[in-house]
Amino acid sequence: MEDRAPVPAPHPARDVTEHVGYRLKKASAALRGAMDKALRDHGLTVPQYSCLELLDERPGLSNADLARGTFVTRQSANVVLRGLKEAGLITQATSTDHGRALPVHLTAAGQRRLRAARGAVYAIEERMIENIPARRLAALLADLDTMTAALEA
Secondary structure (H helix, E strand, O other): OOOOOOOOOOOOOOOHHHOHHHHHHHHHHHHHHHHHHHHHOOOOOHHHHHHHHHHHHOOOOOHHHHHHHHOOOHHHHHHHHHHHHHOOOEEEOOOOOOOOOOOEEEOHHHHHHHHHHHHHHHHHHHHHHOOOOHHHHHHHHHHHHHHHHHHHO
């Protein structure tokens, strides 16, 4: 027979929709949907856009670095990178002087595509946070970092 003893909630909530995890997932899904739609106009997926952003900030990252930075598996990152290479948006060394990681770089076409797509993505983020007072935004970001650190510990 199943144990039907109630499990205490981590904080007061009337139902599942008032839990932090539910709200984070709802916000994440809304953000992903808006980004998917906007990036489609630029011929990119969210993971592809994320790779381009990371490579713009840190040229020469490896496949493994890009997988970690875009929250996908290495196998998925390989698929993402293959699509970016076929589109002429990135280049990857065929050999390296040290280690096994092959550095990846944006091409000029990749930089142009990123600049065009970045405007659309930044407009989404602006719309998402426009009603959050500036004084609360820093606290929100700190709280999200604290939650992430608690789960990674």
